[in-house]
Amino acid sequence: MNRLQQKLNDKKENLLTIYFTAGYPELNDTGTIVKELEAAGTDIIEIGMPFSDPVADGPTIQASSLKALHNGMSIKVLLEQLKAIKSEVNIPILLMGYINPIWKYGVEKFMADCEAAGVSGLILPDIPLDEFKTDYEVLYKKHHLSSVFLVTPQTSDERICAYDEACTGFIYMVSSASTTGANKTVDTEKQVAYYNRVKSLNLKNPTQIGFNIKDKASFERACRYANGGIIGSAFIKKLSEEGDLKVKVREFVAGIQ
Amino acid sequence: MNENNNNAQPQHPPFRGMGGNWGVDSNGYYGEFGGAFIPEMLQPNVDALKACYKEIINSYEFKQEFIDLLKNYVGRPSPLYFAKRLSERYGAKIYLKREDLNHTGSHKVNNTIGQILLAKKMGKSRIIAETGAGQHGVATATVCALMNLECVVYMGATDIERQMPNVKRMEMLGAKVVPAESGNKTLKDATNEALRDWINNPEDTYYLIGSVVGPHPYPEIVAKFQSVVSEEIGWQLDEQIGRTAPDYIIACVGGGSNAAGVFYHYLDDTNVKLIGVEASGMGIHTNETAASMACGDVGFIHGSKTLLMQDDDGQITEPYSISAGLDYPGIGPLHSHLFKTGRATYIDATDREALDAAYLLTKIEGIIPALESAHALAALEKIQFKPNDVVVVNISGRGDKDMDTYINELEKSQ
Numbered sequence: 001m002n003r004l005q006q007k008l009n010d011k012k013e014n015l016l017t018i019y020f021t022a023g024y025p026e027l028n029d030t031g032t033i034v035k036e037l038e039a040a041g042t043d044i045i046e047i048g049m050p051f052s053d054p055v056a057d058g059p060t061i062q063a064s065s066l067k068a069l070h071n072g073m074s075i076k077v078l079l080e081q082l083k084a085i086k087s088e089v090n091i092p093i094l095l096m097g098y099i100n101p102i103w104k105y106g107v108e109k110f111m112a113d114c115e116a117a118g119v120s121g122l123i124l125p126d127i128p129l130d131e132f133k134t135d136y137e138v139l140y141k142k143h144h145l146s147s148v149f150l151v152t153p154q155t156s157d158e159r160i161c162a163y164d165e166a167c168t169g170f171i172y173m174v175s176s177a178s179t180t181g182a183n184k185t186v187d188t189e190k191q192v193a194y195y196n197r198v199k200s201l202n203l204k205n206p207t208q209i210g211f212n213i214k215d216k217a218s219f220e221r222a223c224r225y226a227n228g229g230i231i232g233s234a235f236i237k238k239l240s241e242e243g244d245l246k247v248k249v250r251e252f253v254a255g256i257q
Numbered sequence: 258m259n260e261n262n263n264n265a266q267p268q269h270p271p272f273r274g275m276g277g278n279w280g281v282d283s284n285g286y287y288g289e290f291g292g293a294f295i296p297e298m299l300q301p302n303v304d305a306l307k308a309c310y311k312e313i314i315n316s317y318e319f320k321q322e323f324i325d326l327l328k329n330y331v332g333r334p335s336p337l338y339f340a341k342r343l344s345e346r347y348g349a350k351i352y353l354k355r356e357d358l359n360h361t362g363s364h365k366v367n368n369t370i371g372q373i374l375l376a377k378k379m380g381k382s383r384i385i386a387e388t389g390a391g392q393h394g395v396a397t398a399t400v401c402a403l404m405n406l407e408c409v410v411y412m413g414a415t416d417i418e419r420q421m422p423n424v425k426r427m428e429m430l431g432a433k434v435v436p437a438e439s440g441n442k443t444l445k446d447a448t449n450e451a452l453r454d455w456i457n458n459p460e461d462t463y464y465l466i467g468s469v470v471g472p473h474p475y476p477e478i479v480a481k482f483q484s485v486v487s488e489e490i491g492w493q494l495d496e497q498i499g500r501t502a503p504d505y506i507i508a509c510v511g512g513g514s515n516a517a518g519v520f521y522h523y524l525d526d527t528n529v530k531l532i533g534v535e536a537s538g539m540g541i542h543t544n545e546t547a548a549s550m551a552c553g554d555v556g557f558i559h560g561s562k563t564l565l566m567q568d569d570d571g572q573i574t575e576p577y578s579i580s581a582g583l584d585y586p587g588i589g590p591l592h593s594h595l596f597k598t599g600r601a602t603y604i605d606a607t608d609r610e611a612l613d614a615a616y617l618l619t620k621i622e623g624i625i626p627a628l629e630s631a632h633a634l635a636a637l638e639k640i641q642f643k644p645n646d647v648v649v650v651n652i653s654g655r656g657d658k659d660m661d662t663y664i665n666e667l668e669k670s671q
Contacts, residue, residue: 051571051572052440052572052573053440053445053449053558053559053573055296055449055452055453055456055559056296056298056453056456058453062439066439069572074570075570075571076570098557099294099557100556100557100558100567100571100572100573101570101571101572102571103555103556103557103571104556104567104569104570104571105570105571125296125297126294126295126296126557126560127294128292128293128294128295128300130284131292131294149297150296150297150298151297152297152298152301152459154298154301154302154459154460155297155300155301156301159300174297174298177298177456177457177458177459177460178298178456178457179298179453179456179457182457184457
C-alpha cells in the first residue's frame, strides 16, 4: 500500500486535496508548500507539472503554469525537489500532467523516478483508458503508483465503471463541464443528479469532487456527495497574493477546514 | 441532383468523395501517429462524433447535399490550369489547381461544407472553430450564415492584427471573433482556446476543426472532405492530356489539409511524387521557424500523437512564419506517417523564398496567391524536373488577405 492508498483506507470522509503548480510562485517553493500543507492538515497534495499548452485549464492555472516554466520548472527539477524532502514528509503526493513532457522525459523513466521521489500516484488526463490499459497500467503497478481518473457529468455510467475498474486511487469527479477554475454558474439540480448518479454506481474506489471547489462552503458541499474535495485555482490565487508563503498556505487551509 | 446538373458535366465521373487505403486503423492511427489523447471532458463529444460520422458521411442524402453545395455554392470543380510561362521558366509542365477560386478564397470551404452538414445531422446548434490566417474562420462563418447556426471563431491576437480583412469578413458574416491571448497568440493558441470552449460547452456545440489535426476522427474526416481536390485532378488531367496522374504534386503544409486533399487519391500510386512544403520562416537553423518535420520530433499536440516542435523538456515551441496559416508547431498525423514511411517528401521554404515565389506568379501568370500557397510555389526552385514531367501545384488560397504584407515587403526591398 502506498501513502495514498493508506490515507484513503484510514479516512473515508472530508478528504481535503490541494493542488498547486510546481514552480509557482517561485521555482524552489515546492518543498515549503508541501510541508506547510501537511502541517496545516491537508490530506493529499496534487502537484501540477506545468505545460506550455494546458488545454484543460482555465486562466488561473494557465498563468501559474506559464510563470512556473519561466521560473525554470521541469519534470527533472520537480522530481529532484520531491526526492530531497521525501524523508521529511508523509503526506501522499500525486502528480498531475499532460502527456507530452512525460513522453519526452521517457514514460518508464518517469514512473521509476516518481517512485524514487516518493510520489504515490498520477493523474494523466489525456491518456485514454484503452491506451492506459495497453501501455501504462503495467508501469503504474511496477512502480507502485496509484491511478486516478477523471469523470464528468457527461461521462456515461458504463465509462465511469470502466474507469473505476482500472483505478487504484480515487475517482476524480469533475463538478461540471468546464476547464479548471471556470467559476461558472451551474444548474445545481443537474449537478446533484450527477453526484447521486455516481453514488448509485457503488464504485469500489473512493470519490473526490474537483473543479470549482474554492472555499469552505463548496468544499463542505463536495464532501456531502463524495469522500472529499479538491481545491486548485483558489489556492493558486491565494499564493499569488502578497505576503509570507507559509502564512498564506496555513491561512488558506485553515479557512477551508 | 436535377437534370441540369447532370448535363453540366456529362463527361466527369461522379464525385465518389472518399476512398483509398490510407485511412486510419480501427484505433484511429496512421501507423504510429494519431489517436485521441484528450481529457475526459472532451471524450463524450469526440466519442459521439466517432460513433456517427461514418454512417452520416457515407449516406446517400449526405453525399447529395455535399456534392450539390460544392458544385453550386462553392463553384467546384476548381480549374486545373496549365501555367505556360511558369512551365517555361522551370522546364516542366506545370499545372495549378485553383483552390483560390473557390467561394471564400481557399480550399478550406470544402471541409467546412462537409462538417457543417455533419454538425446539422448531429443536431448541434453552436459552431466553434480556430483559425490562423482567417481562411478557415471565414469558411466556417460562411457556412454558419448559410445554415443559420451560431458561430464563434477563436483567432490568435497576433493573427487578428496581421489578417484584419478576414476578421472583418467573419464579423460581417455574423461570427463572433474571440482573440486568443495566450502563448504567441497564433494558431496553436487559438486551437487551445477552441478546445477549452468545447470543454465548457459540451452539449450544444460542434467543434469545426480546420485542418487534418486534432483527435481521431478529425484528421480522417477533414482529409476525406478535402479529397475532392485530388479526385478532380484525375479527370481534369485526363481531359487535358490524356493521363490521370501527374509526376509530382506539390502543396504547402501547416496542419496539412490542402496537402492531404491534393495527395489523397494518389497515395497508393507510388509513381506520383508527393511533395509537402513546410514554412521555415527565417530558416530551419533559426528559432524563427514553423517546420515541424525538419525541426520536430514525436509528441502530442491537440489530442494527436504526431511530429511537433518542442524543447528538451517537452514544452511545445512557439512557431514562426510570415504566413499565419502555416504558423503551427505540429502537423497532421497522416503527414507524420507519410513522412516516416517515405511515401511523401517534405521540404521547406523560408519567408523570403515564399515572397519571391508569390511575386513571380503574380508577374508572369497574373495570379496573386495566398502566402501559404506561395510556399508550395517556392518548391519549384528546389526540384530538378525533366521536361516532360507533369507537375501539379495546389494554389490553396488567394492573396487578397495578404496584400498588406506583400505591399510592405515590396516597399522594403525598393
